Amino acid sequence: MSIIQIILLLIVAGITGMGSVLDEAQTHRPLVACTLVGLVLGDVTTGIILGGTLEMMALGWMNVGLAMAPDTAIASVISTILVITTQQGIGEGIAIAVPLAAAGQALTIFVRTITVFFVHKADSFAERGNFRGIEIMHISALFLQALRVMIPTFIILMISAEAVGQFLNGIPEVITGGLQIGGGIIVVVGYAMVVNMMDIPYLKPFFYMGFLFAAFTNFNLVGFGGLGLCLALLFIQLKYNTLGGNTETPATPNNVTLDDDLDDDLDA
Amino acid sequence: MENSEKKLTKKDINSMFLRSNFLLGSFNFERVQNMGFCYVMIPAIKRLYEPGKERNEALQRHLEWFNTHPWLTAPIFGVVGAMEEEKANEGDMPGSSIAAMKIGLMGPLAGVGDPIFWGTARPVLAALGASLAIAGSISGPLLFFVLINVIRLTTKYYGLTLGYEKGNEIIKEMAGGSIKKLTEGASIVGLFVMGALVSKWTSINIPIVATRITNENGEVVTQTVQDVLDSIMPGVLALVLTLFVGWLLKKNVSPLLIILVIFAIGIAGKAFGFLG
Numbered sequence: 001m002s003i004i005q006i007i008l009l010l011i012v013a014g015i016t017g018m019g020s021v022l023d024e025a026q027t028h029r030p031l032v033a034c035t036l037v038g039l040v041l042g043d044v045t046t047g048i049i050l051g052g053t054l055e056m057m058a059l060g061w062m063n064v065g066l067a068m069a070p071d072t073a074i075a076s077v078i079s080t081i082l083v084i085t086t087q088q089g090i091g092e093g094i095a096i097a098v099p100l101a102a103a104g105q106a107l108t109i110f111v112r113t114i115t116v117f118f119v120h121k122a123d124s125f126a127e128r129g130n131f132r133g134i135e136i137m138h139i140s141a142l143f144l145q146a147l148r149v150m151i152p153t154f155i156i157l158m159i160s161a162e163a164v165g166q167f168l169n170g171i172p173e174v175i176t177g178g179l180q181i182g183g184g185i186i187v188v189v190g191y192a193m194v195v196n197m198m199d200i201p202y203l204k205p206f207f208y209m210g211f212l213f214a215a216f217t218n219f220n221l222v223g224f225g226g227l228g229l230c231l232a233l234l235f236i237q238l239k240y241n242t243l244g245g246n247t248e249t250p251a252t253p254n255n256v257t258l259d260d261d262l263d264d265d266l267d268a
Numbered sequence: 269m270e271n272s273e274k275k276l277t278k279k280d281i282n283s284m285f286l287r288s289n290f291l292l293g294s295f296n297f298e299r300v301q302n303m304g305f306c307y308v309m310i311p312a313i314k315r316l317y318e319p320g321k322e323r324n325e326a327l328q329r330h331l332e333w334f335n336t337h338p339w340l341t342a343p344i345f346g347v348v349g350a351m352e353e354e355k356a357n358e359g360d361m362p363g364s365s366i367a368a369m370k371i372g373l374m375g376p377l378a379g380v381g382d383p384i385f386w387g388t389a390r391p392v393l394a395a396l397g398a399s400l401a402i403a404g405s406i407s408g409p410l411l412f413f414v415l416i417n418v419i420r421l422t423t424k425y426y427g428l429t430l431g432y433e434k435g436n437e438i439i440k441e442m443a444g445g446s447i448k449k450l451t452e453g454a455s456i457v458g459l460f461v462m463g464a465l466v467s468k469w470t471s472i473n474i475p476i477v478a479t480r481i482t483n484e485n486g487e488v489v490t491q492t493v494q495d496v497l498d499s500i501m502p503g504v505l506a507l508v509l510t511l512f513v514g515w516l517l518k519k520n521v522s523p524l525l526i527i528l529v530i531f532a533i534g535i536a537g538k539a540f541g542f543l544g
Contacts, residue, residue: 016428018389020295021292021293021295022289022290022291022292022338023338024289024290024291024292024338024339024416024420024544025289025416025420026390026412026413026416029394029412030414031394031398031401031408031409031413032409032412032413033286033402035401037404044406045404048401048404048406048408048409049401049402049403049404050407051401051408051409052397052399052400052401052402052403052408053398053399053402055394055395055397055398055401056395056402056469059394059395059465060391060523061523062386062390064382065335065378066297066335070523070524071285074359084358085512091279098531099528103452105524105539106463107491108497109297112295112296112297113296113297115294115295115296115297115303116298118294118296118297118303119294119298119299119302119303119331122303122306122331123328123331125327126324126327126331127324127328128324129319129320129323129324129327131310131313131327134303134306134307134310134327135307135310137294138290138293138303138304138306138307139305140438141293141294141295141296141472142290142293142294145293147419152466153529157301165385168308174535174538174539175328175535176493177536178531178534178535178536178537178539178543179531179534179535180532180534181473181533181534181535181537181538181543181544182530182532182534182535183534184470184471184472185470185471185472185506185509185533186527186530186531186532187465187469188331188466188506188509188513188528189513189517189523189527189530190468191462191465191466191470191510192510192511192513192514192517193517193523194387194391194458194462195462195510195514196458196461196514196517196518197382197383197386197387198383198387198388198455198458200452203452203455203456203459204459206455206459206463207459208463208464209460209463210459210460210461210462210463210464210465210466210467210469211463211466211467211503211507212463212465213463213464214463214464214465214466214468214503215467215501215502216502219464221395221396221399221461221464221465222396224416224460224461224464225392225396225457225461226288226461227455228392228456228458228460229457231416231456231458232452232453232454232456232457233453233458235453236449236452236453237458239452240306240449245390252444259538
């Protein structure tokens with residue numbers, strides 16, 4: 001691995017570490033992070049495939065309120081580096097990624113606790129009207145989150161690939177095979193988290209409808225997305241009586257404009 | 269001191285928009301998004317208050333506890349910007365009402381943003397991207413990254429500008445039906461696609477032989493437990509498991525524990541041959 005690749009990998013690690021706390025551009029999601037690492041290491045296809053596999057597993061991992069999800073940033077970056085540089089399979093990738101996600105979660109909780117100290121410093125800057133001080137505190141906290149992924153990545157890069165490869169090759173086939181089987185099943189945890197989040201009892205039939213359609217048809221996901229969108233529009237039109245021809249409960253002009261907004265938003 | 273009315277410029281709003289991309293940078297367990305909120309408000313505070321007591325109070329006001337969905341802070345920044353403007357000009361707007369407005373908007377916006385963005389937009393686009401990526405296509409990650417960011421930036425930009433222009437009006441609009449419709453509509457798409465994913469993109473295979481028949485040509489035809497289940501309803505095991513895990517999560521069982529148990533079952537299944 002060249003010096004330039006190491007530098008680029010550390011930059012990618014920093015971006016995903018910041019992405020993980022910011023939750024804005026989604027650079028910490030496996031789909032993006034693994035692809036970036038693959039790109040740097042000259043094997044983008046492996047990165048994309050591992051990214052897709054891990055993304056399905058992590059579909060429901062989200063930060064809601066004060067609850068931290070397992071960390072996809074460290075898991076994606078380090079597992080992709082190891083899979084590509086030591087030529088392992090996707091099963092080994094999953095095997096490394098899951099404990100890393102748990103470790104990353106512990107690390108981010110640690111950093112988010114340390115950040116309290118920065119906040120108290122910002123309080124005293126605010127008393128004196130010092131803008132710059134508050135900004136520096138905020139950006140320093142963000143930088144700590146970048147280091148949170150950069151340092152473990154650097155340590156992994158310094159350990160020789162052969163040693164890690166030998167260790168990974170030493171994992172018995174029953175473990176890696178079993179983890180791959182588990183990886184195929186584990187996606188249900190993500191689905192369950194997402195479904196629980198939209199816990200509206202009267203909308204549950206749509207979940208079962210999706211299941212039945214998929215069980216007995218050959219639609220791909222684009223088809224399901226489109227179908228779901230049509231169902232959503234129909235449901236709302238029927239529920240709120242905003243169909244033009246309904247004379248019993250005429251729609252107020254106000255309702256009509258609201259509905260137009262809705263369409264635009266859903267299309268976006 | 270000048271007497272002319274103080275007003276946020278287009279540049280201030282744009283600067284707040286840029287800074288709002290770094291809102292969660294200092295997420296902390298004491299006051300959560302507080303420092304990020306203050307960081308985004310700095311261009312407005314700089315414009316509206318002369319150095320002195322009022323300015324320092326404004327900074328302290330925005331270092332209080334704050335937490336909501338990160339993308340839907342945009343309309344709050346807009347409304348709060350408009351309120352600070354009024355306070356700076358008229359002086360009769362108490363700082364406590366600005367703080368109260370922030371607290372009042374936090375809950376409803378998190379309640380809307382979590383199901384729309386974390387429950388629907390991201391998992392649906394991520395699943396779509398992942399299904400392409402597993403086949404090795406770069407279009408998977410690209411599609412996910414571009415679409416989710418178009419949705420995000422559009423929401424944030426219009427949320428901020430609308431919140432600022434309409435001020436308190438926007439809250440009335442939120443209380444109206446449009447947000448409820450949007451949440452319901454998004455939830456329908458999300459639930460429908462999740463249902464499809466449960467069936468199509470979960471791989472469970474039980475290769476235990478259920479029946480062994482010798483047909484008329486003397487060939488042995490075996491049928492596994494999985495074949496039997498698939499002939500009744502493809503994906504039924506995945507559905508049962510999803511509902512069970514959902515129930516466990518509601519009972520506050522840690523998702524990482526569930527994941528570990530599933531891996532253990534996977535390894536046991538491989539070792540004893542009841543999963544493949």
